[in-house]
Amino acid sequence: MGSERTELAISAAPFKVGIVGGGVAGATTALKMAGLGIETLLFEAGDSLVSGPPICHLHAGGNLYREISDEQCIALLExxxxxxxxxxxxxxxxxxxxxxxxxxxxxxxxxxxxxxxxxxxxxxxxxxxxxxxxxxxxxxxxxxxxxxxxxxxxxxxxxxxxxxxxxxxxxxxxxxxxxxxxxxxxxxxxxxLSVFRLAATAALGLEQSPHCSVHLKHTIIKIESLSEGWRIGSIDGDGKAQSHDVDFVVNACGFRTGTVDDFASFPRKxxxxxxxxxxxxxxxxxxxxxxxxxxxxxxxxxxxxxxxxxxxxxxxxxxxxxxxxxxxxxxxxxxxxxxxxxxxxxxxxxxxxxxxxxxxxxxxxxxxxxxxxxxxxxxxxxxxxxxxxxxxxxxGDDPSLRAADATFEGERYARIELVKASSALQAADRILAHCEQRGWISLPDAWQNPTLPLTASLKNDEIVERAQNIARGREYPDALALPFPH
CATH class of the missing domain: 3.30.9.10 (D-Amino Acid Oxidase, subunit A, domain 2)
Incomplete structure (x- = not known):
């Protein structure tokens, strides 16, 4: 993407994003933001990233769901x-x-x-x-x-x-x-898709970034509004209370997203x-x-x-x-x-x-x-x-919805509500565009390229090895982490 200056987002003042939830939504957003040089804090209650609902395929066109609209199918394909x-x-x-x-x-x-x-x-x-x-x-x-x-x-x-x-x-x-x-x-x-290789890719990519701090085993206990941002309160794995001030919050808590909405006093159907x-x-x-x-x-x-x-x-x-x-x-x-x-x-x-x-x-x-x-x-x-x-x-109101990504409350709060894992990247891009429109960051010309800078240089062997370790740690067969055909 060119020189160091052109491949990073530029902000007039330090801009820090707090992402609550390290599933595929939160991890993908962290990879995209940190890869652009945005200071990012990622909070995850578990001891590893991307451990949510079963992920097994792309939904490249929504053909598994004959009841959904053509518009949703086209969105899922993209x-x-x-x-x-x-x-x-x-x-x-x-x-x-x-x-x-x-x-x-x-x-x-x-x-x-x-x-x-x-x-x-x-x-x-x-x-x-x-x-x-x-x-x-x-x-x-x-x-x-x-x-x-x-x-x-x-x-x-x-x-x-x-x-x-x-x-x-x-x-x-x-x-x-x-x-x-x-x-x-x-x-x-x-x-x-292999959920274990997704988890491995996210972990390896974020570990090499100087712009992202990953906080595993952190339970969020409150989110308080500040004049220009939010204060995130958490309890770490040792039972100690911690507090972090950020300029923008991304609520990516999966099926617990409503808990953070309640902390922030944002109603949501x-x-x-x-x-x-x-x-x-x-x-x-x-x-x-x-x-x-x-x-x-x-x-x-x-x-x-x-x-x-x-x-x-x-x-x-x-x-x-x-x-x-x-x-x-x-x-x-x-x-x-x-x-x-x-x-x-x-x-x-x-x-x-x-x-x-x-x-x-x-x-x-x-x-x-x-x-x-x-x-x-x-x-x-x-x-x-x-x-x-x-x-x-x-x-929303329709339980048959399959294509969803990001929505906003005010200027400094976004929630990611994925139904399918493949929607994560579009959600991250929507949030970045929101932040640029408000002048908090200036994005390089190629920022919407789907390639993630933090993971582009990873080797398949190291991803598979880490994925196997994650599978074993979660007590699943190694085979679920291997490429197929293998």
Whole structure:
């Protein structure tokens, strides 16, 4: 980005930002701001960064959600492209198969117009900036397969290193009964993400920055308004009270965002939803699998099923039923009395890792059984670890919202309300633009480039090594931290 002067933000007076919450939203904002030379304080209650709800894919076009608007899908596509450019070493580069079962009332044709719209928008984004071509060529964005195509592919040998959509679809054609689905099936360039490599990238990037102070194991107990800024009060891991004055606050507390809104006396409507994804191990897995999404009506016994592959036969599973990924009482709205929805305490405990083994086994086995309806061989899978779980916030009145980023209260307070991880970079950019418009900072010409200066020089090997250490520390299999295909 040029000389030291041109690659850093310039401020007429010292400008300090306090970011509360070290999830993907807070960590990404810290990386962007500190990389621009803005003095940044990052507060995280846990002992490491990026440890929130299960993150497993980009949502590059919102194709997993047939009920959302085209506008949200286009926003998710743009945000996902930026995420791949910002975090290239966190991406698991395999496609996703979208299938509609014969038992479902939906029709494949319902998403075809959307796919064409997304392809055209992807083509436009590449014309604007060639570096946006991160999901293959526009012609490769999606591929359709009819029943005859699957019959043909079922006769092919399983490839060791699949490259083309045809090759990725071979195991699906061989092991998923064709009469269970409506046609065409779709193979879309919807890639995976590793939450552990995201956490590793954020930690390594911020550790080398002289402009960011990371405060782990800090519980925020108050936020007080000053004449030109805020005073953040916290309790550190040793139980000592600390106080920090900042010029601007970013509330990035995930499903606890309402708690900080309450400290600052800012009312806000939002939902909080608790979800869990399950870790299975499939030792008898044949071939290298894509992600497979089987559409279904959310909350019903035939809710959407999702099989997300990782290295060494480990699989992450969602089943959008009350007995698997969703929970009775797990979707809660804020009230006039508080901006923080009151999630049941047993779910808050689970979000912190407090699962009992019998429930882990029971819900994981239900998830395995749910997907085995369409993949009989998968019944041989076994419990592979504790669930990846957490709660996500959904701003406003519509619990189906999927594309959200930053909002503001007054001039010196922003909140980031992500529903999907890929929205984090856009939220950070929106906050930077807000600060520049008020004359607090002057940004260089190339500041909106998605590449993060603090992480651009990181080596894949060091990211993977740190990610494996993080996975072990959180008691998950190393395989979830490895690149896939591996």
């Amino acid at each position: 945000q996902s492209i930026a995420t791949v450019r910002a975090y290239p070493d966190t991406v698991n580069r395999r496609p996703t198969v979208i299938a509609i079962p014969t038992t479902d009332s939906g029709q494949p044709e319902a998403i075809l117009d959307r796919l064409e719209t997304l392809t055209q928008h992807y083509r436009t984004l590449i014309a604007q900036d060639a570096d946006n071509e991160v999901l293959g060529t526009p012609e490769q964005y999606f591929t359709l397969y009819n029943e005859q195509d699957l019959a043909r592919l079922a006769k092919e040998s399983l490839p060791e290193n699949p490259q083309t959509p045809d090759e990725w679809l071979i195991p699906v054609a061989k092991y998923m009964p064709h009469d269970k689905f409506k046609f065409p099936l779709v193979v879309v360039q919807e890639y995976g 939002r939902w909080v939803e608790y979800k869990a994804a399950y870790v299975a191990h499939w030792p008898s897995q044949a071939g290298m699998w894509p992600e497979v999404i089987v559409h279904g009506d959310r909350g019903t016994p035939q809710g959407m099923a999702q099989l997300t592959p990782y290295a060494n036969g480990f699989i992450q599973l969602h089943g959008m039923t009350q007995d698997i990924t969703l929970f009775d009482g797990g979707l809660v709205a804020s009230t006039e009395a508080s901006a923080q929805p009151d999630l049941p305490q047993h779910m808050v405990v689970k979000a912190g890792g407090g699962w009992e083994w019998p429930e882990i086994r029971e819900r994981t086995e239900r998830a395995i059984s749910h997907f085995s309806q369409w993949l009989p061989e998968f019944e041989h899978a076994e419990v592979g670890g504790k669930p990846l779980c957490g709660a996500q916030q959904i701003p």
